[in-house]
Amino acid sequence: MIILPITEHSTIKQFGKRGVSSVEAKAFVLIETEVGKSKVVVTSLGKLDGVISVDTVTGPYDIIAVLKGKSLNDIGDLVTGKIHPIPGISRTVTCLAI
Numbered sequence: 206m207i208i209l210p211i212t213e214h215s216t217i218k219q220f221g222k223r224g225v226s227s228v229e230a231k232a233f234v235l236i237e238t239e240v241g242k243s244k245v246v247v248t249s250l251g252k253l254d255g256v257i258s259v260d261t262v263t264g265p266y267d268i269i270a271v272l273k274g275k276s277l278n279d280i281g282d283l284v285t286g287k288i289h290p291i292p293g294i295s296r297t298v299t300c301l302a303i
Contacts, residue, residue: 229273231302232280234288236268242293243267249291255283266298277301 238246243261250259250270258271270288274280284299 229275230277230280232272232274232284233300233302234270234272234284235266235298235300236270236288236294237265237296238267238293239295246291246293249293250288253283253287255279255287 236246247259247261247268250256250268255272255274256270257273260269261267262269272280272283274283280299280301284297288294288297
């Protein structure tokens with residue numbers, strides 16, 4: 206059996222009798238938007254599966270989105286396939302939770 210550490214940011218799932226465990230992936234996406242586009246971007250992000258929260262913030266970034274997926278690949282696919290194409294996003298930085 207594979208034993209993985211449990212942190213406040215991870216969830217353990219058991220798969221059948223094999224004893225194989227998998228940890229869900231979580232990421233924080235720091236987003237810069239074009240001037241005046243934050244509200245539209247927040248609305249678009251809130252409609253995506255895998256986005257669990259979206260907040261506008263002050264500082265060098267305009268929005269922070271929290272993502273969850275079954276794997277790091279799911280997070281990557283969500284960021285590159287669904288988030289990057291949103292009109293009004295000028296730059297993102299993805300921080301994976303460990």
